[in-house]
Amino acid sequence: MVITMQINLFEQARPILEKLEKHGYQAFYVGGCVRDLLLNRSIGDIDIATSAQPSEVQDIFEKVIPVGIEHGTVIVRHEHESYEVTTFRREGEYSDNRHPDSVAFIQKIDEDLQRRDFTINALAMDIHGNIIDLFAGRQDLQQKLIRTVGDGYERFSEDPLRIIRALRFSSQLGFTIERKTLDNMMRLKQQISGLAVERMATEITKLFAGEFVNIGIDYLISTEIYKQLPVMIEYPYIIHRLPQPVNPLQSFGEVIALFHFLEPKINIIYWVKEWKCSNKIKQEAMQLADALFYYQRHGLDQWLAYRLDTSFHKGFIRLGKILFDVFPVSLDNLQKLKTNLPIHSKRDVALNGNDLHRLFPEYEKGPWIKRYLMILEKKVVYGELANNKNDLKDWVKWNPPEIN
Ligand code: ATP
Numbered sequence: 001m002v003i004t005m006q007i008n009l010f011e012q013a014r015p016i017l018e019k020l021e022k023h024g025y026q027a028f029y030v031g032g033c034v035r036d037l038l039l040n041r042s043i044g045d046i047d048i049a050t051s052a053q054p055s056e057v058q059d060i061f062e063k064v065i066p067v068g069i070e071h072g073t074v075i076v077r078h079e080h081e082s083y084e085v086t087t088f089r090r091e092g093e094y095s096d097n098r099h100p101d102s103v104a105f106i107q108k109i110d111e112d113l114q115r116r117d118f119t120i121n122a123l124a125m126d127i128h129g130n131i132i133d134l135f136a137g138r139q140d141l142q143q144k145l146i147r148t149v150g151d152g153y154e155r156f157s158e159d160p161l162r163i164i165r166a167l168r169f170s171s172q173l174g175f176t177i178e179r180k181t182l183d184n185m186m187r188l189k190q191q192i193s194g195l196a197v198e199r200m201a202t203e204i205t206k207l208f209a210g211e212f213v214n215i216g217i218d219y220l221i222s223t224e225i226y227k228q229l230p231v232m233i234e235y236p237y238i239i240h241r242l243p244q245p246v247n248p249l250q251s252f253g254e255v256i257a258l259f260h261f262l263e264p265k266i267n268i269i270y271w272v273k274e275w276k277c278s279n280k281i282k283q284e285a286m287q288l289a290d291a292l293f294y295y296q297r298h299g300l301d302q303w304l305a306y307r308l309d310t311s312f313h314k315g316f317i318r319l320g321k322i323l324f325d326v327f328p329v330s331l332d333n334l335q336k337l338k339t340n341l342p343i344h345s346k347r348d349v350a351l352n353g354n355d356l357h358r359l360f361p362e363y364e365k366g367p368w369i370k371r372y373l374m375i376l377e378k379k380v381v382y383g384e385l386a387n388n389k390n391d392l393k394d395w396v397k398w399n400p401p402e403i404n
């Protein structure tokens, strides 16, 4: 079943390779998609390598998005799908550990495969299904080994991100890191701290999302590579608080929420700053952590459902299962609670700050209004008060606010 779906994806991309070949260029499926096809694993996306220069690719296809022309990469749109098409290239130096200094386009795929990180990622396949395997990648797939293409010391020095990528692939594939590769990772791990944080975050997110995440975490701990990562540099003990086993997490917001729950002393703002996360990740981490702390004290109720966006329900369940010995919360539980809520946001409360002020003109406007509205909001959410102006007004008159 999986394999037919995979082949369909390759078939869908085939016209792109055919067109490139028709124009006299070489074209191959390359990298992760070939690896995953051979593993019968569901593939992320189809990447294509070609001898055509980016400008030539732009000439051949109608819809081309120039996402990384300087690195030889464009996106070709075909039948509403996107395909990364990258010109064969040899890699320059990474003197700043962030970007290669120069990129040289080349005419043969051999050297392009040579610049790739691991043997299992250095596979290419043509439209007839012939595999190019210059570094015994298929053998490593069979033996479930992660091994650098060429000398590990050199490859990890060129781009220390590959050290984290090795952990990430062990976590995704459940593979062992080959002995010499692992030795060289250990020798060069100090270089990691010089990397652009955003590049690390992408790999660490994938590490925590891996099907074999516990293997990835074991490596992270045994190699002590975690000590090179933001936040964990200063608080290395937090990794040892992770429960065993962990389940895969789907986003970095979930990772932050997990660690923050395990060590509340390190606040989310700090995590977000050190890892240069987006506002979206920050919101996710905050909502999830709030919900977890709330659940720990009160269990599941309307207030938890009210405060937690539907989009975070799955993440909350993933984290709950990791953190609590018994966690009898299902998606269905959450959704039912959510749909039955009388209101969905503060703005829905039928009485507002001005109404309150009018009811108690003798009190000066101040922080009491916000506090009092919060009480009303909670009572409405719990169904203790009906959400209409008259009922709320009545209740307020009988329960005047406490000032100070
Ligand atoms: P996924 O399915 O998770 O996307 P992937 O193998 O496609 O896995 P990517 O990070 O998308 O991984 O990279 C695509 C390919 O580009 C890799 O398979 C590898 O051949 C090459 N590659 C990516 N990053 C590096 C790097 N830092 N050094 C060397 N080669 C790399």
Ligand code: MG
Pocket: 032, 044, 045
């Ligand atoms: Mg990929």
